[in-house]
Each structure stands twice: as structure tokens, then as C-alpha cells.
Amino acid sequence: MPFLGEFSALGAAALWAATSMIFAKVTVKIGSVQANISRMMVATLLFVISIALFRLPINLSFTQIQYLFISAMLGLVFGDTYLFKAFQTIGARLSMLVMSLAPAIAALLAYLFLGETLSIGGIWGVLITLCGVSLVVFERTGPVPAYTLSKLGVFYALLGAFGQGSGLIFAKLAFAEGPIHGMVASCIRITSAVAVLLPISLLSRRCQNPINVLKQDRTIFMYLLIASVFGTYLGITFSLVAVAYAKVGIASTLIATSPVLMLPMVRLIYHDQLSWKAIIGAFIAVTGVAILFLT
Numbered sequence: 056m057p058f059l060g061e062f063s064a065l066g067a068a069a070l071w072a073a074t075s076m077i078f079a080k081v082t083v084k085i086g087s088v089q090a091n092i093s094r095m096m097v098a099t100l101l102f103v104i105s106i107a108l109f110r111l112p113i114n115l116s117f118t119q120i121q122y123l124f125i126s127a128m129l130g131l132v133f134g135d136t137y138l139f140k141a142f143q144t145i146g147a148r149l150s151m152l153v154m155s156l157a158p159a160i161a162a163l164l165a166y167l168f169l170g171e172t173l174s175i176g177g178i179w180g181v182l183i184t185l186c187g188v189s190l191v192v193f194e195r196t197g198p199v200p201a202y203t204l205s206k207l208g209v210f211y212a213l214l215g216a217f218g219q220g221s222g223l224i225f226a227k228l229a230f231a232e233g234p235i236h237g238m239v240a241s242c243i244r245i246t247s248a249v250a251v252l253l254p255i256s257l258l259s260r261r262c263q264n265p266i267n268v269l270k271q272d273r274t275i276f277m278y279l280l281i282a283s284v285f286g287t288y289l290g291i292t293f294s295l296v297a298v299a300y301a302k303v304g305i306a307s308t309l310i311a312t313s314p315v316l317m318l319p320m321v322r323l324i325y326h327d328q329l330s331w332k333a334i335i336g337a338f339i340a341v342t343g344v345a346i347l348f349l350t
Contacts, residue, residue: 060301064309067293072317074286075151076324077278079142084275087139088261095131095249097283102242111236122229123243126222131248134218137211145208152188152314153212155340158307159184160220180346187339190332223298223307230299237296311344
């Protein structure tokens with residue numbers, strides 16, 4: 056199918072833009088760690104059922120499993136944990152806008168650890184992206200109701216962006232080793248993350264039995280189920296298909312359009328009066344990411 060990777064990236068961006076607002080509600084109610092683990096457990100169950108139902112091939116090398124494991128630790132354990140803390144602190148809109156830095160961070164890490172050099176256009180892309188994100192993050196008018204801007208929340212979102220950007224590199228390395236079905240790769244990443252996060256969270260008492268927690272509030276359970284299906288199960292699969300079938304730069308750029316897709320959703324759902332500075336900043340940030348990867 057022509058442009059399968061590109062369409063998958065846009066699909067992931069749209070799904071994450073919509074479900075991030077739902078996850079923001081869930082994290083306020085049950086906490087970032089509890090929400091993150093609960094949604095990954097739901098997604099793990101869905102992936103296992105899908106692989107068994109459709110009899111998807113599981114023929115990965117040990118090296119591919121290692122790359123996907125590292126990708127999970129960086130993107131899902133480290134990155135998503137801090138992204139959820141950002142949701143809880145500053146809300147979905149500002150968190151996702153800061154997350155548009157993830158492709159730029161991926162390029163910087165690729166330069167430092169893989170020896171990939173940045174062109175003049177790439178350097179300009181980094182600067183423009185930082186300028187656009189800063190313009191929106193430090194815009195103090197018209198915040199989404201119930202959330203206020205804080206340096207700590209922005210820092211959490213930056214850590215989330217670092218995790219996402221670095222995790223993407225290792226996912227690409229796994230696909231470069233040989234063909235992998237997107238759902239199989241997603242299942243390995245999610246399962247690896249749950250296997251690490253759940254025991255640590257239970258022992259540190261930062262997480263309770265997800266079933267008992269969700270039984271207490273059916274509304275939160277429905278929110279979590281919807282967001283897990285569309286944001287985690289489908290969103291992560293689409294993003295890995297994008298990485299597999301499109302160049303990392305193009306896939307990252309299209310996924311980074313999530314903040315732009317979120318703005319009309321926020322206006323429609325929250326009736327938030329978005330300033331021109333916020334809108335322009337969002338477009339500048341995504342334009343910078345496009346310049347970074349398409350030059």
C-alpha cells in the first residue's frame with residue numbers, strides 16, 4: 056500500500072491527540088503511575104488476543120527482542136511515566152506541545168551515539184522547534200481549565216519527550232534487523248514495560264491492583280478502556296508501522312503534528328479561548344520538526 060507509513064504516522068498523531076485529553080482526566084483521578092500501568096495491562100491483553108486470533112508470525116531474533124526491550128524501557132517506562140506526570144501537572148495540551156520536541160531529541164541522540172550528522176537545515180530545525188514550543192509553553196493566557204503552567208510540569212514533559220525520542224531509535228534498529236509485524240513488536244514493547252513497571256510499583260506501593268482501583272469508579276474505567284484501545288493499542292501499533300514503512304524523519308514529523316491536531320479538539324471540547332500566540336507557536340514547532348527531518 057502506497058504511503059502506508061505516512062498514513063500510519065498521521066493516524067497515530069490523531070489518536071494520541073484525542074486520547075491524551077482522556078488520559079489527562081484519568082491521571083488526575085488515579086495518579087500517573089496507576090494510569091500508565093493500567094492502560095498498558097489493557098493493551099497487553101488486547102495484543103495477545105490479536106496475535107493469537109490472527110495467528111501473526113512471531114519470528115524475531117534475540118537482537119530484535121533486545122532492541123524492542125530497550126525501546127520499551129526508554130519510551131514506555133521512562134518516557135510515558137513522565138508524560139503522564141506532565142498530564143497530571145499541566146494538562147494534555149501543554150504536555151503534548153512540549154512532546155513535539157521528541158523528534159528533535161531523537162536527531163540529537165542519533166548524532167551523539169550513532170554518528171549521524173546534522174545539516175545546517177537540521178540545526179535550524181532544532182532552533183525553530185525550540186522557539187515554537189517555548190512560545191506556547193510560556194504563553195500564560197487562556198490555559199485549559201483546572202490546569203496552570205508550572206516549571207515542574209514542563210520538565211516532566213521534556214523528560215517524556217526524551218524517552219519517546221530515544222526509544223524511537225531502538226525501535227527502528229529492531230525493524231532494520233528484519234521484518235516484524237507491527238502488533239508483534241508493540242506487544243513485546245508493552246509486555247516488557249509491564250514486566251518491569253508493575254513489580255516495582257507494587258513493591259514501592261505507588262500502584263494498587265488495577266482491577267480493584269477501577270472497580271471503584273466505572274466512569275474512570277470507561278475512560279481508561281477507550282483511551283487504552285485507541286491511544287495505546289492502536290496508537291503504538293500505528294507508530295511502529297510508520298517507523299517500519301517510512302523514513303524515521305518523515306514518520307516522526309507526521310507524528311509530531313499531534314499538538315496541531317489537538318488545538319481544534321481543545322477548542323471544541325473545553326471551549327478554551329486559544330490565543331494566536333499559542334496557535335502560531337504550535338505551527339512553528341511542527342514546522343521546525345519538518346525542517347529538521349525533511350532537509
